[in-house]
Amino acid sequence: MIDVGHLPEVQTLEHLHIPCWLARVTPGLPAINVEWCNAAASHRFGRLCTKEEQASIIAAYSASTREMLCQTTKRLYKTCLVDGGRTCHRVDPRSALSQTFSAVRSDVTAGDLHDGPFSLIVHGRRETFLLVQFVDSGQVVEPDLLRAGAMQMQTPIHSYLFNSSGLLLLANTTATSSLKARGMTDLANMQLADLLIEEGRRQPDAAEQALHSILVDKQPAYRITLRNRGRSILFEMWWAEDLVLLEPAVLVNSFDITSQKEVEQQLEDAKRQLLIQNEHLELRNVQLEEVHEATCQEKARLLEEQQGLQDRLKKALELHLHPKTSVDTATVADKIISMFDDMLQGKVIEMADVLELRNAANGAKDLRQPVNFQEQLMHRSGLSQDVGASMIELLQGDSHSSARRWASSMSSKRTVERLRPRRSTMDAVPSLHRNDISIAPTPRITSDEPEDAIVQVDRPLVPELEQLLQAASDTSSFQFDMFQLCKASINKPLSALGFFVLSGSGLLQMFNIPEQKLLNLLSRIEEGYPDNPYHNRVHAASVFHMMHLLIHNGLIQQGVLDGITMIGCYLAALCHDYDHSGFNNDYLIKTRNPLAITYNDISPNENHHVAGAYTMLMSSPDYYFSKDMAVEDRNILRAAMIELVLATDMKKHFSVLSQFQMIKPTGPASSQPDGHGHISASLGDLAAQQKMLIAQVALKCADLGHLASQHELHRRWVDALTEEFFRQGDQERAKGMHVSPLMDRNETAGLIKSQVGFFEIVALPLFKQYVELLPMAQPVLDAVKANYQYWHHVHHLHDGCSKDV
CATH class of the missing domain: 1.10.1300.10 (3'5'-cyclic nucleotide phosphodiesterase, catalytic domain)
Known part of the structure; x- marks a missing residue:
């Protein structure tokens, strides 16, 4: 026998006025093994029989009776514990329960035994017991109602159940502890008026009014607030049903409003303090940010001043040590861009340099030519007149490179x-x-073939x-x-x-x-x-x-x-x-x-x-x-x-x-996103x-492009390229040459690693740089990354190494 009386579900059974007990059933034995019974069962039927007493009683039965009992246990086991069903049969407890209880009272008349499954967690493992209830009127407490009762017993809210006369039927664990702490020990005779206390005095009128409102006037709910010992107690009442006696009852919940308000006030005070602290922290943060910004500005100013002084010193030293005798091939455009870069970096720009560049730009015919190029060659380069003239003709002639032909195409009237x-x-x-x-x-077409050969x-x-x-x-x-x-x-x-x-x-x-x-x-x-x-x-x-x-x-x-x-x-x-x-x-x-x-x-x-x-x-x-x-x-x-x-x-x-x-x-960025959500710059x-x-x-x-293909196609291209490499390796071997790396069909160990290396060194940087400038091609980069991750995964499985993209 195990102790299950401490379990909440079993405690609920303990409070029932209906005799009930929990048993294990072994099919084929002539008796069930009762593990626990409630007080109502002990009161009506006596204590549980020991195993020895039970064996002695069964031994006195005839063989046919024992066989009938064995069939009964088999039926109970299958119906209730295997199939999850329930059974009900009328019995005379003086004979049917004699092998289970030691002293069945003689005044107990015939009643109904209701059998059904009842699940419990015992020592961390779920077990299903047989719940047996003995009732005279046929009412059965369903397991779901028992579980609901267990939940109600464990709630921290004070809950009571009174009958229509105001007599206490049941109080949950929290309420019972509170009543006993106040000296109310005779709970069996406790009235609703004993619960409704105001300033130390019972309120029978209030109790009567509550019962009348709920049971007679059929109000859905009734509330009353009473003060006692400096605290306000709210009582909420609803109509309920006594499932044992099938009679109207009143469910009462009580709340200590004062304690609740005190907690709410404490929370409000704590919230207010946190808000004040947060304001102080935000103010301090603003002050620190202002100090930091001022420090950064001062640092930037000092660095700018330092850089300006360094640039002046460097320029002065260069002019002193290296007077200008060579040709300056920097164009006006180059000088303008360089000056803009200096401005963007916060460098100090000398006004003399600005005026010099302005004059050069104003007098230049082509900003992509060096400043005063002819004058430099003829008078300041140290070259002879003939050499200077030949250089001018060579470098400023009318020849056009392919890039310049591109330039003419870009400036033509043909537009996008x-x-x-x-x-x-x-x-x-x-x-x-x-x-x-x-x-x-x-x-194959050649110029000599007849016209009808043309496609x-x-x-x-x-x-x-x-x-x-x-x-x-x-x-x-x-x-x-x-x-x-x-x-x-x-x-x-x-x-x-x-x-x-x-x-x-x-x-x-x-x-x-x-x-x-x-x-x-x-x-x-x-x-x-x-x-x-x-x-x-x-x-x-x-x-x-x-x-x-x-x-x-x-x-x-x-x-x-x-x-x-x-x-x-x-x-x-x-x-x-x-x-x-x-x-x-x-x-x-x-x-x-x-x-x-x-x-x-x-x-x-x-x-x-x-x-x-x-x-x-x-x-x-x-x-x-x-x-x-x-x-x-x-x-x-x-x-x-x-x-x-x-x-x-x-x-x-x-x-x-x-x-x-x-x-x-x-150029300016487009105001409309492309199909992939990018804003592209011109x-x-x-x-x-x-x-x-x-x-x-x-x-x-x-x-x-095959690097961005779906995996199966990409792998097919890789296999084709590998075969072409192998064919070159075959030719190299046939010619007595050293076979190039990764082209020996007899040495394939490095192929997977070469794919990872090609992606990391060549492919990913290439496609990433391209997409940074032309973001509409982002899907191509995504597909390349997917294939790289595939090869990286294969390489990881092959060599047991890993590396993030």
Whole structure:
């Protein structure tokens, strides 16, 4: 037998006037094992029998009686403890309970035994007992009501239950303790009037009024406040039901209002004190901030004064030790920018320097030329008259570099507004359901082949290809499966996508480019891509696609490109790996390849890509669409393609990126956010070479565009590039050369680590710098980071190391 009498649920049973007990049931035994009974059961039936007494009584039963009892315990166990049900049966307690209780009173008549499950937590483990209740009238106290009673017994509120005559039926634990502390021990005879005390006197009238209001007038609630011992007590009363006797009753809760108000006052006082302390702290903080600001201002003033003195001293020493005899090649613009930088840094500007620069700017014809350049050369440089004159002719002649040709293009009348297509991308092609573009295999075209060998714009698009091209031209999405387009276009992804995009861009109409010539050129470029594992037509189409997305997600909006330079970007993407041998520059140089010899070991691949593409372009009137362009446009286009393609040489990566990092927006920010929530600053006022740098970095990002592909596609590109590396390694081994790192198919341990290193050293800095200047490309950076995290995770699993992005 275990002690469960201390549990709150069992204490509730203890207060019931109905005899009840808790037992464990073992199916197949002729008796239940009673663990506990309440006072009402002991009063009516006597104490619980011991196990020995119970065994002796059962032994006297006949075999049939014992078998019947065994069947009864089986039924009780299954019905109540397994199925969670209840049973009820009429019994004569003098015979049915004789094996459980020692002294069943003779005046106890037949009644009902109600059996049901009753769950308790004993020693931290939940157990289900059999709750047995003996009642004469059939009422049963449900377990939920018992639990509710247990909750009421444990609440800190003083709660009482009085019958309709005002006699106390039950008081919870808190109320009982309070009554006993006040000397009221005879709770069995306590009346409601004994509870309603005002200034030490019972209030029978108040008790009668309360009972009448609740039980007779049927008021939903009744409240009365009485003072006793200097405290105000609020009594709240409601109608209730005595579930034992099924009679009306009154539930009473009492509250010490004075204590509650004292606590509230204490809380209010504490809150007031905290507010006062907070005000003092805020005032002190303001004072400290004022002192700190004054200190910082004084420090800045002293530093500025110190810097000014140092600059004056330095200038004086330079003039004293090094009189001006050399040529100052700093331009007026350089000097103005330098002075502005000094002002932004808080340096003191000498008025004499300001006046000198003002006079120089006022008299200069070109702010990008050195100040008084001819005078310096002829009179202050120490050069002879002939040498000075020759230098002036050389450095101030009329020659134009590619950058200056870009400058003329940027200042031309063609603006971004002219790039608006006359029709939408969908409508620019004559009709997606009429004769548009050939997707049949295209023969290699030469200038000597007959006219009918040229690809014609007279074949309809199949539905699948049409849908893929529409998806690829959607500039709001940076994800596209170029392998799927290659399959749908019958291995013509470059010409199919290139024609679809360019014919819908408005550029053909702007520069009077015939669609047939464009298609011929695209087909010929596509044929110029060998079937390498990586550097093939699918890669070229992928780079073209990413360049198209970058053009329409920042480069146009921020004023970097105009019409002719946009054509240059598209063509550079199309031919950036034209006629690629599948070997890198180092291999070509080490093997004395004719390309390396031709280009003096300087970017032989990239030089060949652009030179080979231009040679092909000019080889036949069927391709040479730029022949009829204005000379200026033709020169700008060629200069752009050369500088863009040559910048894709990874040997130039850090040089290009370091220059790119110096670019800062000069135009006002747009008032409208782009599709990704960014406010982009205009880049339209940048210098031509800076715009060239932006376009170069955009093509570099496009060339590495597979780093932003979905993981499965990205992994496919990595596998293709790895196979191309392995093929070069095979050739190096066959020639007796040292196999280049990561190109030995027998040594693959470093491949995963190389991916992480490439992302960290090259890819992430590249894309981060690009997005900082052109934030509309943020989705590309996000995708690159996702693939980096994948490789980082694989590397972590492989080597057991970790590193944060």
